[in-house]
Amino acid sequence: MEHVKKLMRTETAIPGLVLLDLPVPGDNRGWFKENWQREKLLSLGLPDLDPVQNNISFNDAVGTTRGIHAEPWDKYVSVATGRIFGAWVDLRDGPTFGAVFTAELDPSRAILVPRGVGNSYQTLEPGTAYTYLVNDHWSQNAEYTFLNLADETVAIEWPIPLESVEISVKDQAHPRLAEVEPMKPRxxxxxxxxxxxxxxxxxxxxxxxxxxxxxxxxxxxxxxxxxxxxxxxxxxxxxxxxxxxxxxxxxxxxxxxxxxxxxxxxxxxxxxxxxxxxxxxxxxxxxxxxxxxxxxxxxxxxxxxxxxxxxxxxxxxxxxxxxxxxxxxxxxxxxxxxxxxxxxxxxxxxxxxxxxxxxxxxxxxxxxxxxxxxxxxxxxxxxxxxxxxxxxxxxxxxxxxxxxxxxxxxxxxxxxxxxxxxxxxxxxxxxxxxxxxxxxxxxxxxxxxxxxxxxxxxxxxx
CATH class of the missing domain: 3.40.50.720 (NAD(P)-binding Rossmann-like Domain)
Known part of the structure; x- marks a missing residue:
């Protein structure tokens, strides 16, 4: 990569949702990055995530689309290889319910997603490895909140039209915003x-x-x-x-x-x-x-x-x-x-x-x-x-x-x-x-x- 970014945070319209630019130095052999560096991220004012689980979703094809899932824990999302279009919707009870933020993520970008903010993405390159740290262990008893990817109210402008991509049956069945029960605070x-x-x-x-x-x-x-x-x-x-x-x-x-x-x-x-x-x-x-x-x-x-x-x-x-x-x-x-x-x-x-x-x-x-x-x-x-x-x-x-x-x-x-x-x-x-x-x-x-x-x-x- 020719230009090495500085570590920088960008606030979004969704409280607690923070976009991060990450330095990714490299040469003809490849590149290296500190994907999660606790001391440096705390110095930027981020909360201490204290992760307990690291998950990776590998996607073969362009256009793989997943979400919108709001989970009862915080997560730190990044990309190891490839590129995604990410969309985040505030599904917490409060004045910003329904607020939307979108951005492209590649290896030089990450995002901190707070509890109750719906997370979704669409792959833009083949062989995309989507990774995320979470601060609670997955449990089948966990209470999620979902939103339909095609909801007309939040009106996410997907780069690849949803009718042209494969979406799971579960994701297709998620409710529209008017029917969503907001996630309550802890x-x-x-x-x-x-x-x-x-x-x-x-x-x-x-x-x-x-x-x-x-x-x-x-x-x-x-x-x-x-x-x-x-x-x-x-x-x-x-x-x-x-x-x-x-x-x-x-x-x-x-x-x-x-x-x-x-x-x-x-x-x-x-x-x-x-x-x-x-x-x-x-x-x-x-x-x-x-x-x-x-x-x-x-x-x-x-x-x-x-x-x-x-x-x-x-x-x-x-x-x-x-x-x-x-x-x-x-x-x-x-x-x-x-x-x-x-x-x-x-x-x-x-x-x-x-x-x-x-x-x-x-x-x-x-x-x-x-x-x-x-x-x-x-x-x-x-x-x-x-x-x-x-x-x-x-x-x-x-x-x-x-x-x-x-x-x-x-x-x-x-x-x-x-x-x-x-x-x-x-x-x-x-x-x-x-x-x-x-x-x-x-x-x-x-x-x-x-x-x-x-x-x-x-x-x-x-």
Whole structure:
């Protein structure tokens, strides 16, 4: 070949479909090319394909026509010998459904075809060897999406008219675009689907797959081999051992480490191996509360077993290339919690003793779910503090707002220190006195946290 191209990427009108020019140096003996060079392609901004299978389709005759097949994996298409006319149609659910891109491929060109984009080609030279790498093993249970080669809507201009070439019976029977069911995105799995956060996530992500401990025991190694993980794009870990005081007991310590660390290590391995985005919900208890406001970059300093297990889980999640650590404080949602307890005491005429030296902000489960949805759409992975906004309050001040909103005298109750409240009790975990989270990084992504008092009033009146 006389002219040697430079390695170059060209974006197409189909998101994720990237055309590549490849250098193919040669002489009178032949030519050589680096067909797939991971480091160089990553430097061009391509995702890591992580191929597991290499396939070759050899075509004797000019005009061999195959497709249009959208597969549930990514593929990297190239030509070893000969030349093809390729046509790609976006068959994913979304605004570019039906978009078309065509190009000729020879040994100096390749194309990255994302999951759900229909792939087809027509050979332009005899003896054409069409090759492709894929990042999932072929399975007869895989769900494909197909489009007819002669569809009038996408109107592909085949170099050789379709009536002049041989097309398989299966390809001839594929539906027109109007009848195609778009390929859905990779699934979202939510672990801990029946907890306070899990129930809020059900309302935010109604199409996700939710599991409970009974259905998917995160501490059972067999659970992590029970799913075809290539079908999943996001795991949200809302499963956690949260019994702060019980974690200080021998039995509780074992269970806390099993759920909050060992299981998180298993999900991190699964996520990293299958290019899954892992969203992990953490806690202010990873800090000792010695500073008034905690940033995401503060060194971890947990006081008790629960905090130690959450900190260890955070470290494991950071090994996943695409991850979110969502650090929360004072979570309130469906079910039993501090706010419901205070409302019940007020209604029954009981004046409680409430701690006044622990200061922070409430985080309503609906706010966490809303924040997770925002961050996933913003594609801004990393560690984020996420709580409701507003001036920090003590638990005693929160109780006063609860009493007032529920129509009772807000001054009822006795403010006490943490040490006074737990005096004489055994097996009590240490609490951070300062739990306020710095929300600046979250706000920079465009998220506007709701004021905690506003959210608290709505929670109590709806």
């Amino acid at each position: 699934k979202m799995l939510v672990l801990g689907g029946n907890g306070q956060l899990g129930r809020a996530l059900r309302r935010t992500f109604p199409d996700a797959e939710f599991t409970t401990r009974a259905e998917f025991d995160v501490t059972d190694p067999a659970a992590w081999t029970s799913k075809h993980w290539k079908d999943y794009g996001v795991i949200i870990n809302a499963a956690a051992y949260t019994s702060v005081d019980a974690a200080e007991s021998p039995e509780g310590r074992r269970e806390a480490w099993a759920v909050n660390v060992t299981a998180v290590g298993a999900m991190a391995r699964v996520a990293a191996a299958n290019r899954i985005t892992l969203v992990h919900v953490s806690s202010d208890y990873v800090f000792d509360g010695s500073v008034e406001v905690h940033s995401e970059d503060e060194l971890l300093s947990p006081l008790g077993v629960y905090g130690q297990t959450k900190a260890a889980g955070d470290a494991l999640v950071r090994t996943v290339p695409s991850h979110y650590i969502i650090r929360t404080s004072w979570v309130i949602g469906d079910g039993n919690n501090f706010v419901r307890t205070m409302a019940s005491l007020a209604e029954r005429g009981i004046d409680p003793s409430v701690v006044d030296d622990q200061v922070g902000r409430l985080t309503f489960a609906e706010e966490i779910a809303r924040g997770i949805a925002h961050l996933l759409s913003a594609a801004a992975s990393g560690t984020y503090n996420l709580s409701n906004a507003g001036s920090p309050m003590s638990w005693a001040e929160v109780a006063q707002v609860v009493f007032e909103v529920t129509g009772h005298e807000p001054g009822r109750g006795t403010p006490v220190s943490t040490s006074e409240y737990f005096a004489g009790r055994r097996g009590i975990a240490p609490r951070p006195l300062h739990s306020t989270l710095d929300l600046a990084r979250l706000v920079e992504t465009g998220f506007e946290p709701v004021d905690q008092v506003t959210a608290l009033r709505e929670y109590l009146t709806t």
